[in-house]
Amino acid sequence: MDELSDAEGFIVSDIQFKRRGYTMRHLKLLITGAAFAVAAPVAGQGLMDKVEAEVNSMEKFTQVMVDKIFSFSELGQQEFETSGYITRILEENGWEIDRGSAGIPTAWFARWGTGAPVIALGSDIDGIPKANQKPGVAWHDPIVPGAPGHGEGHNSGQAVNVTAALALQKVMMEEEIQGTLVLWPGVAEEQLGSKAWFVRDGYFDDIDAVIFTHVGNNLGVTWGATSGTGLVSVEFSFQGESAHSAGSPWRARSSLDAVELMNVGWNFRREHLHPNQRSHYVITIGGDQPNVVPQVASVWYYIREMDFDDIQRNYDIAKRMAEGAALMTNTEMSYQVRGAAAPRHFNKVIAEAMWKHIEHVGLPQWSEDDQALAKAVQMVVEADSAPGLATKLEEIGAPKEDPNDRRSGGSDDIGDISWTVPTVTLRFPSNIPGLQGHHWSNAIAMATPIAHKGATAGARVLARTALELFTDPTLVTKARAYFTDVQNKGQSYQPFITADDPPPIDLNTDIMAVFRPQLEEYYFDETRYDTYLEQLGITYPMLRPDREEEDH
Numbered sequence: 001m002d003e004l005s006d007a008e009g010f011i012v013s014d015i016q017f018k019r020r021g022y023t024m025r026h027l028k029l030l031i032t033g034a035a036f037a038v039a040a041p042v043a044g045q046g047l048m049d050k051v052e053a054e055v056n057s058m059e060k061f062t063q064v065m066v067d068k069i070f071s072f073s074e075l076g077q078q079e080f081e082t083s084g085y086i087t088r089i090l091e092e093n094g095w096e097i098d099r100g101s102a103g104i105p106t107a108w109f110a111r112w113g114t115g116a117p118v119i120a121l122g123s124d125i126d127g128i129p130k131a132n133q134k135p136g137v138a139w140h141d142p143i144v145p146g147a148p149g150h151g152e153g154h155n156s157g158q159a160v161n162v163t164a165a166l167a168l169q170k171v172m173m174e175e176e177i178q179g180t181l182v183l184w185p186g187v188a189e190e191q192l193g194s195k196a197w198f199v200r201d202g203y204f205d206d207i208d209a210v211i212f213t214h215v216g217n218n219l220g221v222t223w224g225a226t227s228g229t230g231l232v233s234v235e236f237s238f239q240g241e242s243a244h245s246a247g248s249p250w251r252a253r254s255s256l257d258a259v260e261l262m263n264v265g266w267n268f269r270r271e272h273l274h275p276n277q278r279s280h281y282v283i284t285i286g287g288d289q290p291n292v293v294p295q296v297a298s299v300w301y302y303i304r305e306m307d308f309d310d311i312q313r314n315y316d317i318a319k320r321m322a323e324g325a326a327l328m329t330n331t332e333m334s335y336q337v338r339g340a341a342a343p344r345h346f347n348k349v350i351a352e353a354m355w356k357h358i359e360h361v362g363l364p365q366w367s368e369d370d371q372a373l374a375k376a377v378q379m380v381v382e383a384d385s386a387p388g389l390a391t392k393l394e395e396i397g398a399p400k401e402d403p404n405d406r407r408s409g410g411s412d413d414i415g416d417i418s419w420t421v422p423t424v425t426l427r428f429p430s431n432i433p434g435l436q437g438h439h440w441s442n443a444i445a446m447a448t449p450i451a452h453k454g455a456t457a458g459a460r461v462l463a464r465t466a467l468e469l470f471t472d473p474t475l476v477t478k479a480r481a482y483f484t485d486v487q488n489k490g491q492s493y494q495p496f497i498t499a500d501d502p503p504p505i506d507l508n509t510d511i512m513a514v515f516r517p518q519l520e521e522y523y524f525d526e527t528r529y530d531t532y533l534e535q536l537g538i539t540y541p542m543l544r545p546d547r548e549e550e551d552h
């Protein structure tokens with residue numbers, strides 16, 4: 001009965017069609033796709049082609065989801081519109097939704113299907129502070145000045161996953177393929193603030209494989225220990241005593257002094273840490289006004305290194321330094337873990353299976369307009385060169401011969417999942433190469449045909465790879481063997497959160513309280529406009545500011 005109601009759910013009603021952003025054109029495409037599917041052979045490559053045709057027929061659906069999440073512009077732990085929008089679509093299609101997963105209000109785990117294998121598809125959903133930007137415009141031009149925006153491109157990954165998942169659902173029902181799909185979001189990835197908690201609370205315990213998707217500027221996948229780092233995100237707080245800063249300063253104990261001394265200490269010590277480390281801090285509480293000695297102050301650190309032991313060593317150094325700062329100022333120190341990310345290790349078996357599908361799908365056909373926009377943005381941000389968008393696949397990513405050749409850099413809490421379940425990350429080409437990251441320029445492509453085509457290409461690879469995992473049980477077994485016998489040989493997962501650390505659900509509350517009302521006016525309305533570019537009145541692409549306007 002479940003399957004029957006799922007089937008009814010998929011043949012969506014008019015209202016659902018409108019809610020899901022379908023048009024009549026899409027309805028025709030769906031029917032064409034179905035006709036094609038019936039004619040296709042029902043085995044191996046034929047099944048792959050069938051699910052890929054299904055993805056292609058959902059281009060409009062994918063575009064609407066990319067644009068819609070872009071317009072929400074939500075920061076980590078505040079992704080309420082985004083999560084509500086995605087889970088409603090899944091629920092309408094017969095998926096079971098667990099909301100508020102791991103005590104995180106914007107998290108959810110959606111399930112459809114029966115039995116093994118259980119394949120989970122994840123992608124991040126949060127934005128970047130102050131990265132608000134009009135899409136398709138090659139210079140800094142925010143929709144809402146100062147507001148958050150998708151200056152990382154996390155608006156595109158769930159469009160890839162949900163498209164692939166609904167295509168898979170349809171094919172699995174029609175072909176009676178057994179297995180369970182699980183969809184989930186990376187909440188607050190920019191603060192490494194959810195995936196370690198999902199792992200700790202058992203959300204990946206019954207899962208056989210995870211395919212994570214992340215925006216990139218080429219279609220690719222990597223296996224083994226990757227470049228980049230893991231980290232601990234930790235906030236140190238100092239408690240002192242206040243007094244009049246001029247009248248009786250000798251009666252005060254300054255918590256701000258402790259923060260500053262800790263930072264000075266860390267900045268000296270930095271020279272004697274291994275060059276692979278990356279660490280940075282912001283002062284989150286620095287007092288109220290100069291004539292009141294700050295009673296409470298806090299500083300938030302990201303402490304990054306490339307392997308578990310090195311992260312732990314630097315974390316211990318930071319804790320001792322905080323204790324030292326407290327001693328120097330006669331204040332009390334406490335700390336709270338706010339996020340964590342394990343170094344990433346991706347599964348060779350799944351990556352190699354995926355690579356065949358990447359070669360099959362290839363890169364999207366970019367238009368002259370797409371390339372012109374990419375080159376214009378590359379010039380504006382002074383990229384090393386301005387080659388435009390990727391037109392050639394790279395090689396499959398593999399570990400360096402010498403592990404010391406791995407490059408340091410950023411982190412992603414998918415690392416924690418990669419040490420729990422055989423995992424890969426599919427990178428799909430929805431953004432422009434050569435940008436600096438975490439910046440308004442990284443938002444420019446993210447609601448344009450570049451992002452839309454990249455997301456469809458990603459969904460095609462994802463659907464094909466997942467279908468292979470469902471239909472070839474040996475692949476899941478081999479992936480597990482690599483995980484156990486190669487990846488976990490000689491080392492294993494060390495979580496940096498304890499059983500008691502709460503998820504950092506208070507993050508970004510204040511910022512979103514200010515900007516959400518302003519952003520709401522610009523949410524994408526797919527019932528009135530074909531694209532978000534159209535809603536914003538942007539003639540794609542806009543390569544330079546209007547000269548006439550500039551003269552006034």
Ligand SMILES: [Zn+2]
Nearest residue numbers: 124152189214
């Ligand atoms: Zn990201």
